[in-house]
Amino acid sequence: MRGTTVITGADGYLGRRLAAALLDDGDDELILAVRAASAAELADKQQRLARELGPDAVGRTRCVAVDVRHDDLLADVDPGVVTRIVHAAAVTRFNVERDLADAVNVAGTVRLRDFADRCAHLRRFALLSTLYAAGSRQGDIAEEPSVPTGFVNHYEWSKWAAEEHLLDAADRLPVSVLRLPTIIADDDSGRVTQYNVFHNTLKLFHYGLLSLLPGDERTPLSLATAAFTVSAVTRLLDPAVADGVYHVCPGPERTPALGELVDTAFTVFARDAGFRRRGLLRPVPCDRESFDDLLQAATGLSAGPLHQSLASVSPFAAQLYLPKTFRNEALRAAWPGYAAPDPHALTEAVCTRLVASKWGRRPEETS
Ligand SMILES: NC(=O)c1ccc[n+]([C@@H]2O[C@H](COP(=O)([O-])OP(=O)(O)OC[C@H]3O[C@@H](n4cnc5c(N)ncnc54)[C@H](OP(=O)(O)O)[C@@H]3O)[C@@H](O)[C@H]2O)c1
The missing domain is CATH 3.40.50.720 (NAD(P)-binding Rossmann-like Domain)
Structure with a gap:
């Protein structure tokens, strides 16, 4: 009808x-x-x-x-x-x-x-x-x-x-x-048209503006594409599917830890000559107090790229110290077509595009 x-x-x-x-x-x-x-x-x-x-x-x-x-x-x-x-x-x-x-x-x-x-x-x-x-x-x-x-x-x-x-x-x-979950790309190609805390944090790392890694490296981070999310939501809108609470995200086996994501990002960054020239090291994990100290120091800086990027990262950073695992059994049962993106391949694709487009400052090639 x-x-x-x-x-x-x-x-x-x-x-x-x-x-x-x-x-x-x-x-x-x-x-x-x-x-x-x-x-x-x-x-x-x-x-x-x-x-x-x-x-x-x-x-x-x-x-x-x-x-x-x-x-x-x-x-x-x-x-x-x-x-x-x-x-x-x-x-x-x-x-x-x-x-x-x-x-x-x-x-x-x-x-x-x-x-x-x-x-x-x-x-x-x-x-x-x-x-x-x-x-x-x-x-x-x-x-x-x-x-x-x-x-x-x-x-x-x-x-x-x-x-x-x-x-x-x-x-x-x-x-x-x-x-x-946090949507980091439009689809598996890694194309980014909506920037959020994920992309802004990577930008700080890539340009050497942040040498501390806020969070516990073991904290799982649930990431997805808009394509995955929209397919799932479309399915769950079918009145034949039971109503209720659904986690529209990949399951625990496809949820990488913060430290793994940083490793993947730095592997991609290392392919970029400009990044290699800067001789930057992987950021050092820091405790919550040290990160708060950094934020405190940054509030004294006048508005600029560092200030803006930190302002985007800081309201979420506390979550990186609060590891949690989101179950998605109800989603899987309701959605026979469930196929979560591979988080490492997705992160690699996203980072590759971020570096190539300089975080959206250089126009994306059309494909
Ligand atoms: N994208 C993600 O990663 C993500 C993750 C978790 C949850 N979500 C949830 O998914 C939903 C959609 O997210 P999105 O990424 O599509 O967000 P978005 O691009 O920021 O879109 C939000 C929409 O809400 C509209 N809006 C804001 N204030 C409004 C108001 N007072 N009255 C009517 N409309 C208003 C905005 O219109 P204007 O642009 O004109 O203000 C815009 O069309 C949100 O509820 C968000 O919380 C998204």
């Missing part, structure tokens, strides 16, 4: 890829909810999405302006036709301020949930969350509601709080919480 899927954050990194995947998978009409402060911004975002989604989108997509901070969100969408909601909109910076995280990530999810309560034919409400909704917990983390013991930044806290608000409604709504 043809349904209607609402995607919030539809022009975000994952939102637009998900929209493309859902155009390919089934025949739902898609309501693409984007944040737009004016008619001109909406028209601009609409055009960009139309270009990206191509002819398949014609007649099957509608762009609407939605700011999840506003109570009347989706006012021009008939709740009676909506069969699925994918809530991808969020402020995704790890250094997001608490008030903003609360207003967008938490209260915004509650507003979406209130809209969902009016959708009589809703068959799935999926929240894109993060594995780090587990906060400061260590050890095995199961696909179930989190019982956190604290958080290292407001982003994590806000995603956990959003999960809680949705899971509270699981007795009346078909809620799925899809916890995502």
